Amino acid sequence: MTRRLIAGSIAILLVASCGGAGAPDTDRVELLVAAAASLTDAFGDIETAFEDAHPGVDVVLNLGGSSLLREQILANAPVDAFAPADVAIMEEVRAAGLVRGSARVFARNTMAIAVPAGNPGGVTGLDDLARPELLVGLCAETVPCGRFTHQVLRRAGVTAQPDTEEPNVRALLTKVEHGELDTGIVYATDVREAGGAVAIAIPEEHNVTTDYPIAIMSGTSHPETAAAFIAFVLSDEGRALLNRHGFHLP
Amino acid sequence: MTEDQDSIRKASRRSGGRSGTVRRPRRPPAFIAIPATIGLALFALPVLGLLGRAPWRRLATLLGSDLALEALRLSAISSVSAAVISLLLGVPVAWTLCRYDFPGRSLLRGLVLLPMVLPPVVGGAALLFALGRRGLVGSPLYEATGLVLPFSTGGVILAGVFVAMPLMVLTVEGGLRSLDHRFERAAETLGAGRWTVLRRVTIPMIAPSVVAGTALTWARALGEFGATLTFAGNLEGRTQTLPLAVFVALESDRDAALALSLVMVIVSLAVLVALRDHWWRSR
Numbered sequence: 416m417t418r419r420l421i422a423g424s425i426a427i428l429l430v431a432s433c434g435g436a437g438a439p440d441t442d443r444v445e446l447l448v449a450a451a452a453s454l455t456d457a458f459g460d461i462e463t464a465f466e467d468a469h470p471g472v473d474v475v476l477n478l479g480g481s482s483l484l485r486e487q488i489l490a491n492a493p494v495d496a497f498a499p500a501d502v503a504i505m506e507e508v509r510a511a512g513l514v515r516g517s518a519r520v521f522a523r524n525t526m527a528i529a530v531p532a533g534n535p536g537g538v539t540g541l542d543d544l545a546r547p548e549l550l551v552g553l554c555a556e557t558v559p560c561g562r563f564t565h566q567v568l569r570r571a572g573v574t575a576q577p578d579t580e581e582p583n584v585r586a587l588l589t590k591v592e593h594g595e596l597d598t599g600i601v602y603a604t605d606v607r608e609a610g611g612a613v614a615i616a617i618p619e620e621h622n623v624t625t626d627y628p629i630a631i632m633s634g635t636s637h638p639e640t641a642a643a644f645i646a647f648v649l650s651d652e653g654r655a656l657l658n659r660h661g662f663h664l665p
Numbered sequence: 666m667t668e669d670q671d672s673i674r675k676a677s678r679r680s681g682g683r684s685g686t687v688r689r690p691r692r693p694p695a696f697i698a699i700p701a702t703i704g705l706a707l708f709a710l711p712v713l714g715l716l717g718r719a720p721w722r723r724l725a726t727l728l729g730s731d732l733a734l735e736a737l738r739l740s741a742i743s744s745v746s747a748a749v750i751s752l753l754l755g756v757p758v759a760w761t762l763c764r765y766d767f768p769g770r771s772l773l774r775g776l777v778l779l780p781m782v783l784p785p786v787v788g789g790a791a792l793l794f795a796l797g798r799r800g801l802v803g804s805p806l807y808e809a810t811g812l813v814l815p816f817s818t819g820g821v822i823l824a825g826v827f828v829a830m831p832l833m834v835l836t837v838e839g840g841l842r843s844l845d846h847r848f849e850r851a852a853e854t855l856g857a858g859r860w861t862v863l864r865r866v867t868i869p870m871i872a873p874s875v876v877a878g879t880a881l882t883w884a885r886a887l888g889e890f891g892a893t894l895t896f897a898g899n900l901e902g903r904t905q906t907l908p909l910a911v912f913v914a915l916e917s918d919r920d921a922a923l924a925l926s927l928v929m930v931i932v933s934l935a936v937l938v939a940l941r942d943h944w945w946r947s948r
Binding site: 480482483486578580582590595596 | 894
């Protein structure tokens with residue numbers, strides 16, 4: 416019996432020590448920011464600039480489709496600040512009581528048609544998305560990019576013939592960039608970032624303007640740092656970085 | 666398996682397992698039991714979590730939806746196709762790797778097993794670079810025939826073969842390796858030709874590992890997600906298999922996602938449990 420107990424305690428100790436080994440350094444604050452995939456490059460710059468200004472803070476970006484991020488937050492992922500591509504997504508998180516304080520809109524975007532360099536499909540406008548011989552990609556309707564895309568298509572009266580519905584805008588853009596797709600609708604800012612893709616403007620009467628909100632999550636253990644990060648995003652420096660990546664400012 | 670063989674196996678198990686080992690005790694000592702319990706809990710808890718949240722009452726309705734039926738149909742077609750192709754290609758690969766000595770064999774074996782450890786997304790991207798419309802092989806293929814593999818059901822099957830075939834190679838190679846050469850030699854000395862030895866000795870003896878390999882390959886292809894999404898995209902009725910439908914539905918209709926997940930867990934578990942004997946025997 417004693418032997419069993421000893422062996423058991425050793426096993427438990429082993430498990431416990433494994434858990435302890437990865438414990439974070441207490442002086443350093445790790446700030447987990449969940450942000451829309453379309454913010455990838457802009458928030459990368461903001462992360463660097465913010466960390467330079469706050470040496471004790473390590474900003475960790477969780478970038479992905481806003482709906483996926485929402486699901487993670489609704490499942491109580493330890494997120495400190497959230498910046499989805501759609502106010503409707505933030506509203507759902509707020510309705511679940513997970514937003515601390517209120518959300519602020521910090522950037523705006525529009526949609527654009529992306530084609531690979533050289534435009535092999537000869538795409539000139541939204542009508543071309545209905546051409547069955549082209550390989551057309553759209554964002555899945557479950558993510559904001561997809562919802563905005565469908566608004567644009569509805570306004571233009573175009574029934575697109577998609578060959579794939581990608582789960583986030585960056586996945587879609589990559590396939591256009593590599594020429595695997597002839598065209599797709601993405602955020603205007605995304606085409607600016609993309610090396611191999613070219614933007615074709617969508618006429619203003621068909622286009623939509625999207626708002627990016629940001630808020631502190633109620634589950635945060637670093638509310639001050641999260642507030643400082645959001646203040647930085649809304650500051651002149653943050654706005655300049657967003658603007659450099661093509662975002663419109665509220 | 667004939668009834669005779671079956672009863673012999675049962676008898677041998679009753680008498681204390683195969684190859685004359687002593688009867689296995691029923692309970693491990695605590696220093697094994699405790700970590701083993703934690704380890705098993707790690708596997709069991711997610712399944713229990715799924716079962717606990719599953720929308721049992723609405724299950725029939727949810728699985729009868731167009732999205733679910735299309736995904737079920739597509740998954741059935743693509744996973745079976747992937748398993749059949751893996752069988753046709755994987756057994757010769759295993760045979761080559763096991764029975765022939767040639768320079769670079771270790772490298773080739775590593776290459777074959779790579780998809781097992783590679784993140785499937787990386788595999789999907791690699792497939793795109795090789796077989797995409799602008800890919801190494803895909804580009805001349807497209808110019809010559811107009812064939813585009815990505816965004817097609819063929820692409821789904823290809824992604825499935827890529828990630829699942831290593832299981833076939835591994836299992837069949839294991840079977841070939843443990844096969845006693847003397848049986849084949851004996852048949853030869855008794856005057857059997859090459860074809861007869863293959864048909865009457867080798868194939869029957871590695872059959873359990875081929876069956877196990879096929880089932881494992883099928884189960885892996887059924888669960889394939891990352892390479893499929895990256896290489897074949899996601900379109901209902903064409904490339905949206907069960908795992909992709911689950912992924913999309915998780916963000917819009919969680920109950921539908923859970924219902925589909927449940928189907929996958931039950932089907933896969935049934936296959937793996939049924940397989941246990943074959944898998945062990947091939948080892």
